[in-house]
Every structure is written in structure tokens, then in C-alpha cells.
Amino acid sequence: MSKPQTQMSLGMNILGFGAHAAAWREGDAPVDAYLDVDYYRNIARISERGCLDAIFLADGPALGGDVATQPGARLEPTILLTAVAAATERIGVIATASSTYNEPFNLARRIASLDYISAGRAAWNVVTNAADAAAQNFGLAGAPLHVDRYGRAEEFLDVTLKLWDSWEDDALIGDRQSGRFADPAKVHTLDFKGRHFSVKGPLNLPRSPQGRPVLVQAGSSEGGKALGSRYADAIFTTQTTLPDGQAFYREMKGRARAWGRNPEHLKIMPGLSTVIGSTEAEAHARFDRLNAWHGEHGLLQQVAGRIGMAPEELDPDAPLPWERLGAVADFERGSQGFLEAQINLARRENLSIRQLSRRILVGHRLLVGTPEQVANTLEQWFLAGAGDGFNIMPDMFPSGVEVFVEQVVPLLQQRGVFRREYQGRTLRDHLGLPVAENQFTAARAQAASGY
Template identity: 45%
Template sequence: MRRERVDEQLKLGAFFHPTGNHVASWLDESAQIDAGTNFRHYAELARTAERGKFDLMFLADAVATRDGNQVALRRWPQYMAYFDPLTLLSAIAPLTKHLGLCATATTSYNEPYHIARKFASLDLISGGRAGWNVVTSSNQSEAFNFGREAHYEHDARYDRAVEFTDVVFGLWDSWDPDAFIRDRATALYYDPEKLHELNHKGKYFSVKGPLNVARSPQGRPVIFQAGSSEAGRELAAQTAEGVFTPQHTLGGAQAFYRDLKGRMDKFGRRPDQLKIMPGLNPIVGKTMAEARDKHEHLNSLIHPDVGLEVLSYALGKFDLRGYDLDGPLPDAVQKQSSNAGQTSFNNVLAWAREEKLTIRQLYLRFAGARGQRTLVGTPTSIADEMQAWFEGHGADGFLVHPATLPGGLDDFVDLVVPELQDRGLFRHEYAGTTLRDNLGLDVPESRYAA
């Protein structure tokens, strides 16, 4: 295959669900069964990802346990007990040197000052390797933990998120890079001319500032976003530097890539200031038969109660119990509206309509990969697909979701990464010490620099 994009290389992130991305991963004997609260497990994953020269590790989050059918949820523990990601990443920071440390934090149930302070602190602790995945919360149960009777409506969540991120960016500019003199001879600690109050007053927030954390080594942490709705794309084009997206066909990925990068000009941004990284659920075998056996084994572990619960959640909590598992999705689902994540909702409906998948087939596909694209194959076949998407401008890189942990990550690092390196598609060494260095992103200038 002729090399295209010869001056560019893939970007790789590693998404760590505690025991792995597959919904039944905790039942596989190779998985760390208590992973959610096992620090040594995460520390070893981070070291393995850094050995594989990954740009970043990424942790999802929610500020509520999963709400739903407890008969099913008792068989699916992964959202029930796990570390706060910023606390965990702060502990991992001194154990790594180059790996980016990225976490989700919702704009729906936080305050801008809290988020600005926590991520600026992580960036300083890690020497410039922090990243913030800006989300608006799809878990509707979170509302009940924060004094609300209902979740914010979808578009209102994004409207609030735009102002939220603007306030956070302003707080991150509170101090100029050279504001701190720290001179004993003159007894001067900082220069007041280089300290800036934000004095923000908007529709949702009133924040005086300044932030009581020095300016980030990266100017500010790297901003990621994962929404693919219209409102989510606008937010990403305006603010994001990396986008995580579930894409299942090259054509669909190319259309998303063109659309999102095409929106950036109106916000005064260049296309190369945003890295689009579709989700990838690789199941790697030294032979195709071995890879298929791994996939079939994991799918055989999915209990129907869990499969239905995961699928129901993606469909706006539509109750699928009582329907024929080997029959079609009921017509009533087509009329359902979702106030949760719209991307998964639309993907499931498309599979049902276009491929005529049964309920069982739908939950095996969706639950088995949490809505991400599954690639079952050898290192060569998986690298072929990644190269086709990269060179076809469907992706700048991938967010890799290992099906099981730690084994799935070991397989990818030991088998697929060398194949990508041999093709010149992926680095042999890190470009620098910060996440921005390795992603090839600009250091943003302070709004007060002029």
C-alpha cells in the first residue's frame, strides 16, 4: 500500500474501562476482577501504554452509579465502584514521563472554577500532560445527586457547556507565564501587572477570578470532546483539540471528518488544530482464527439481561424486556426520543433499519464494544484498516478500547504497534515532554498576551 500523509503519523489514545471495553470482560479469567479500585492495575496499564508510545490514556467518568434494572446491573459492575479519575491520574503522573493523562469531567454538574483548578493542578503535577474531555453528562441519574429534579435538556446542556468552557479558559489565563518573580533579595513573589481577574458575568455563571494556580506548562490542558450531535460538533469546532467519536464505516468517518474540520474556519481555527480519533475496539490474534475465537468467547459471556440493559440505555431507557430477542426492534423505539447521548441512539437505529438486525444481534454488537467499532483480526489486518482510515482522511488517529485488561492492551502494544511502526505510521520515540508536543498542537496564547 502506497504511503499517503507522509509527513504525518497516527495519534493513539488508550481508553481504560476498568476490566476492559467488552461488557462481559470482568467474567474473562484474564481480566483484573477488582480493577475499578485496584491502583496497581491502573499503574501497570499506564506503564504499558507508555511502552507502546501512546499519546495518552483516557478515563471516562460519571457522578452517579448506573441507574436501571438491578437484576441486570448486578451482572455488570463496571460503573458501580471506581476511582475518581483526577485523583487516580495525579497518582499515576509520577510513575510516567510522556503519557498524556486525560479524564472526563462534566460541565453539567461542576463549577468552572473547580474544573479549572483541578486540571491546572494535574498539568503542573505531570509536567504538562493533562487533558480534559468536556462532556455534558449522558447519565440522567446525575441530576438527582445535585439538587435537580430532571436532567438538563440536550441543547441547553451544550449552551451551558460553551459558556462553561469559556470561563475555564479565562481562568487558565489568570497568570502570565512569567508572573512569579520569587525573589528573596527584593522580597517580591509575583508581579501584580501579570495577574488578571476574569470578572465574567453570563447567562449561567458569574466568576470573578483569578485562579489560584499558576499558568499551565502547556498554556492550558488539551481539550477533548466526544459529542457528535449538531450541538456537539459546533462545540468541538469552536473549542476542542481532540475529538473521540464512534464511527463504523470509512464513508461515515470521512463525512464526519470533513464536516467537523470544515466548521473550524468560522471560529478562526486551522484544521490541524483538531485531531479526530474514532473509537476502535481491537481483538487481536496471531491468526484470524485465534482472534475470532477470542471474540466469540467474550460474546458468549454476555448475559441477556445485561445485553438488554445496555441496549435499552442507548435507546433512551426503552424497556426491551418481554420482546422476542430474535425478533426486530419494536416500532415504538423508532418514535422514542433520547435526552442521553444521541450518537449511540442513532447508530443503533441505523443498524436495525439498514441491516435488519434482531434485538440479540443489536446487543451483541453494541454491548460487546460499547458502541465502538470492533476490529477482529491479525496485527496485519488491523493495521491495514487503521492505515486505510488514516490515509483516507477518516481519522487522525484512534482511541483504542482494549476488550479486556490488561491482556487486550498487551496484545495491541506487542503485536499491532510494531506493525504500525514498521509502516512509518506511528512513532518510535516521543516528540517531546508535553501532551501538546506529542499531539503536534500549538501552545495557546493567553487572551491577555496582546
């Protein structure tokens, strides 16, 4: 597949103190920094200095991890990113919210409000939440089945897009002399009734500065791929090897085309966790310090958690227990995308569980090395058709984002694969995406034409 995009996109994923579980112990940020808005504003400003497309906040509606050893609390993303947007000028702000534990009207309104407050820099990252802990906060015994979560997500997105489009672009009149504020013929009720939702509409906000906020989807399962290829503007994905990245890229572009979409308007952005040093030895020493805090058992726990088994069931020096894993599509105990990425890497490189634990952070590909090596792998994947951009997950904040912006970004700029300055003001501008057509305006035009 030819690659018409000449410059990559880059997002900065703010995962608490960093992608490494021991970052809160090794780093120099105060232990309560992840509850301080200035901590996030600082990371966003550094990222904006590097002309990155966006900052990204993961989220889940439950206390994550073992509270005895991990800072699992999280500020609510749309509220936090509203404060971050007010302290920045260009960088996009991507909020994660669950389609399983929200309602379309309230969430559509929150994200559209963030788009107004940020002057067109907002995005919603759609997740379905596979963990039982989240379900139990909403009156359920456990997470709904994968197929049910994605069925609800599809209907949720359909309703949300209709709500965002329920005011046509020229619905506002604002004529003080006549007293006519808006054209009610161009403000549309939905009267939507589906399996999961009944929503009258319209949204109580006009269409947002980008037309619609950007839609991001994070999921590499079959359900995730079907949802993302149909609705998403960008997909954050989990592939850990170049062949797998290329195959996923080709598949998703083909799926977008099958939906009648322009494949160039679907951005594929694999995740990359980074541990960067001025030399390889320095980078590995930094990684070793982090791992020492976390311990061998902690590393083993991460692998075990992603494959849905207890650490005690695994031999660190043996391969993954292939005979017990079963089909990825049958996996209901966590992320199918993370499981598949882990399995593929272990198989391709014949890794033991101990080796695998040092090759993946938070489920994503890991690179421990110099700025040149990080720039090389980003450029390689980009030019080889394995990604339109990348979601960067440094090991620790703020040092991880500082070294990326100060030492990796200039190398990418010198090679002509990343911008030297912003060319627009909205997140759609940064991603090279057009303003989405208003579906009600399009239907009106189609009806007027007689077709």
C-alpha cells in the same frame, strides 16, 4: 480534504476491566483490581512502552449499571491520574469530568494541578452527562434537557479557558533581591457574570506547563459538534462506518475553520473496540467466551439501553424498530452520538438487533480479528481521512492492551503511520498541537498596536 498529518495518534481508554461487560468474569485481573492504583499504572506503563499518546478515563457521577451484575464503581479520575502520572514519564493522562455537575473554578484548578504534577501531560474530557442517575445525586429530579446541558457547557468552557489564561506567561518575576514575586498587571481578574456562572478569578495557579491543559470533547450530537469544533483540541467520536467517519471528519474540520481555527489543530479520534487473536478463529473464540458470560439477554440489553427502550420491546431477529426511534436530535434519554452511530451501522448493513449487538461495544465500532486486521483498519481510516487518531478500547485488561502494544503497534510503526519514539514530553507535543496563545496577552498586544 488533504491529510497533512503523516502519523496517527493513539489513546488507550481504560474502561474498568475492559470494553466488554463480561470482562470482569473472563479476565485474569482480581475482581477488585479496578479499585487498585497499580492496575491502572500497569496499563499506563504498557501503553507508554508502545509510545501511545495518552490513557483516557471515562467517568460519570453516579453508580453505573446494575450493581448486582456489574462492577460499576469508579475512582475519581483526577485523583487516580495524579498517581498514574507519578509512575510514568511521557504518556498523557485524560480525565473525564462533567460540566453539568462541577463548577469552573474548582475544576479548572484540579486539571491545571494535574498538568503541573504530570509536567504537562494532562487533559480534560468535557462531558455533559445525559443520565438521570447523575442528576439525582445533585438535587435534581432528572438530567437537564440537551440544549440546557450544552448551553451550560459552553459557558463553563469559556470561563475555564479564561481562568487558565488569567496569569500571563511572564507574570512570574521571582526577584529575590527586590522582593517582587509577580507582576499584578499580568494577573487578571475575570469578573465574569453569565447565565450560569459568576466567577471573579483569577485562578490561584500560574499558567500550566502546556500553556493550557488539552481540551477533549466526547460528543457527536449537534450540541456536541458545535462545542467541540469551537473549543476542543481533540474529539473522541463514535462513527461506526468509514463513510460516516469521513463525513464527520470533513464536517468538524470545516466547522473549526468557520470559527477561525486552524483545522489541523482539531484532532478527530474515533473509538475502536478490539477483540484480538493470533488468528480470526482465535479472536472469535475469545469473543464467544465473553458473550457466553454475558448471555443473549445481556447483549440485547446493551442495544436497548442505547436506543432508550426496554429489552422486552425488541425482537432480536428483527431490524431496529425504526418507526419508534424518531429523530436523533429529539433523543433525551442517553447519548445522541451513540444512538446515531448504532442506527447508521444497522441501516447501512441491514442488521438485525442480534447482529447489531455483536458489532458494537460500549457504543463504538467493534473489530474482532488479528493484529494485522486491526492495523489495516486503523491505517485505512487514517489515510482515508476518517480520523487523525483513534481511542482504543480493548475487550479485556490487561491482555487487550498487551496484545495491542506488542502486536498491533509494531505493524503501524513498520508502515510509517505511528511513531517509534516520543518526540516531545507534553501531551500537546504528542498530538502535534501548539501551545495555545494566552488570550489576555493577545488582548494586551492588540491594544498596544492600536487595532
